[in-house]
Amino acid sequence: MANYIMPGRLDRIFNRYQDELEAKALEVLRSGRYVLGPEVEGFEQEFAAYTGSGYCVGLASGLDALWLAFRVLGIGSGDEVIVQANTYIASVMGITINGATPVFAEPDAFYNLDVSGLEDLVTEKTKAVLAVHLYGQASDMEGILRFCQKHHLRLVEDCAQSHGSRFQGRMTGTFGDIGCFSFYPSKNLGAYGDAGAIVTDDADIAESMRIYRNYGSEKRYYNKVVGANSRLDEIQAGLLRVRLRHLTELTEERRELADRYNRELRNERILLPQVRAGCDSVWHQYVVRCSGRDELIQYLDRQGIGTIIHYPVPPHLSEAYAYLGHKKGEFPIAEKYADTVLSIPIYNGMTADEQGYIIETLNSFR
Numbered sequence: 001m002a003n004y005i006m007p008g009r010l011d012r013i014f015n016r017y018q019d020e021l022e023a024k025a026l027e028v029l030r031s032g033r034y035v036l037g038p039e040v041e042g043f044e045q046e047f048a049a050y051t052g053s054g055y056c057v058g059l060a061s062g063l064d065a066l067w068l069a070f071r072v073l074g075i076g077s078g079d080e081v082i083v084q085a086n087t088y089i090a091s092v093m094g095i096t097i098n099g100a101t102p103v104f105a106e107p108d109a110f111y112n113l114d115v116s117g118l119e120d121l122v123t124e125k126t127k128a129v130l131a132v133h134l135y136g137q138a139s140d141m142e143g144i145l146r147f148c149q150k151h152h153l154r155l156v157e158d159c160a161q162s163h164g165s166r167f168q169g170r171m172t173g174t175f176g177d178i179g180c181f182s183f184y185p186s187k188n189l190g191a192y193g194d195a196g197a198i199v200t201d202d203a204d205i206a207e208s209m210r211i212y213r214n215y216g217s218e219k220r221y222y223n224k225v226v227g228a229n230s231r232l233d234e235i236q237a238g239l240l241r242v243r244l245r246h247l248t249e250l251t252e253e254r255r256e257l258a259d260r261y262n263r264e265l266r267n268e269r270i271l272l273p274q275v276r277a278g279c280d281s282v283w284h285q286y287v288v289r290c291s292g293r294d295e296l297i298q299y300l301d302r303q304g305i306g307t308i309i310h311y312p313v314p315p316h317l318s319e320a321y322a323y324l325g326h327k328k329g330e331f332p333i334a335e336k337y338a339d340t341v342l343s344i345p346i347y348n349g350m351t352a353d354e355q356g357y358i359i360e361t362l363n364s365f366r
């Protein structure tokens with residue numbers, strides 16, 4: 001179909017900033033520096049400043065940011081980490097790569113960690129909470145911080161979907177010991193390949209992270225720990241600097257798109273996303289719920305509108321985690337979300353006509 005509306009359109013952002021992006025890519029190619037150079041340093045400084053963090057360390061992906069965060073905090077075999085049951089599976093892999101055990105918690109009405117269920121999950125093995133700011137909305141950081149302080153737990157934030165999102169005015173990623181970011185191309189701050197980073201206020205954590213990302217060496221060929229190759233490259237860092245310069249306006253555009261959906265979508269069968277008081281969303285996804293979800297997907301597809309389910313299989317029911325021994329029905333809220341959520345198209349560069357058509361089509365679903 002010629003006018004099929006895809007769930008995402010990364011070419012629209014590229015086209016908007018094409019001159020700046022191409023100039024930066026050429027500049028790096030001609031510089032002779034390709035991995036961990038001045039662009040990486042520049043991006044780290046600028047992203048730390050953007051989030052209001054003391055330090056940023058560029059890495060190769062969001063998953064690396066997560067698993068290296070737990071590694072640097074010394075969390076591994078025999079330890080438990082609390083995480084919401086409705087997250088993207090990479091959050092959970094960040095825990096299990098280290099040999100630690102994920103302890104799943106039910107999500108709240110905003111798709112984030114439900115603080116009211118946390119007390120029941122604590123054991124003497126609990127070492128940390130991983131708060132995932134899912135779909136772009138900040139979690140209830142007041143409740144989560146209080147819980148972590150009470151039980152002396154580490155707090156790691158998965159900000160792969162929440163670049164620039166705030167809780168009571170403060171940016172996600174700055175509440176915990178470590179904030180983990182992905183710059184996968186489809187994220188709100190997206191590179192043109194894989195990239196990631198952590199932010200922290202702790203100089204020692206930042207230093208450890210720099211060592212871990214480069215085979216565990218501070219000085220070349222002298223290795224302190226068994227590290228990883230998780231270096232950020234100069235082209236991605238340079239392109240991220242260009243994108244970061246425009247992130248505020250790009251986020252504002254997403255908010256305007258979401259506001260219009262919130263105002264104009266009206267269908268008794270479709271539940272719209274809610275934003276908690278004191279939180280905001282950068283609308284990484286615009287997620288609706290519908291009991292006839294699969295019917296809705298077919299209907300929208302026939303009308304030329306593409307959608308995605310984030311996510312159809314909750315990690316505890318994934319084949320990859322069969323070894324944890326969870327059963328269907330154990331996390332009814334997370335499972336209900338998996339069966340009913342649907343992300344409708346929201347992307348920078350969406351035209352008013354495209355959005356009008358999506359709204360009209362959704363409102364006519366019977």
Ligand SMILES: *Cc1c(COP(=O)(O)O)cnc(C)c1O
Nearest residue numbers: 061062063088090091160182184
């Ligand atoms: C994308 C994503 C990740 C993983 O990031 P990659 O850069 O793809 O490794 C982790 N957690 C969440 C919530 C994500 O959306």
